[in-house]
Amino acid sequence: EVHLVESGGGLVQPGGSLRLSCAASGFTFSNFAMSWVRQAPGKGLEWVSGITSSGDDTNYADSVTGRFTISRDNAKNTVFLQMSSLRAEDTARYYCVKDGHCNGGTCYFDYWGQGILVTVSS
């Protein structure tokens, strides 16, 4: 059974940094791309960042480019999201998601973690 468990969230001041981790199990981690999707309180879903199975390629939403960095450790079945220069508008629940099989650029997200709350406030 696939499990994705996020950690590292919490309260941080504007301008601060936070590193999210996602421990994966139940599948061959190194074979699949991974992504982070966030959901602000009472709002919809927003794709944040993705990383290929090897970690060689990464992609970011315009809203976080230059501030967030996604990485992975295939030996430890873990994906990370380093967040810096945090803003109030980054306040959200952050979901770690496993990419399913991608078709010409479109990847679906077949498994989701329970999410971790990040609150940016002074």
Next chain:
Amino acid sequence: QSVLTQPPSVSGAPGQRVTISCTGSSSNVGANYDVHWYQQLPGTAPKLLIYNNNNRPSGVPDRFSASKSGTSASLAITELQAEDEADYYCQSYDSSLSNSVFGGGTKLTVL
């Protein structure tokens, strides 16, 4: 404002059929990128409902179906049940943004 447009809410009585639309443009749905759908029950993480336009993952009832045509896609739910009350999101890829994109979400109320 979301790249993919969904109605904010839809409703239906138990046993009825409802549809949720997802309207995109020539850089996403209209560019023949696949559309996927997710169900988010209250207080829980989203769950994959439909992938690659019209495929159901194992365990998803056949009351859920979807289609795509031109720059739009739609999700249909037949034999509506109280447990279907949730938020539904469509998702695709946008070539202008080079990103995955979601619709704004549709809240389904079962009357």
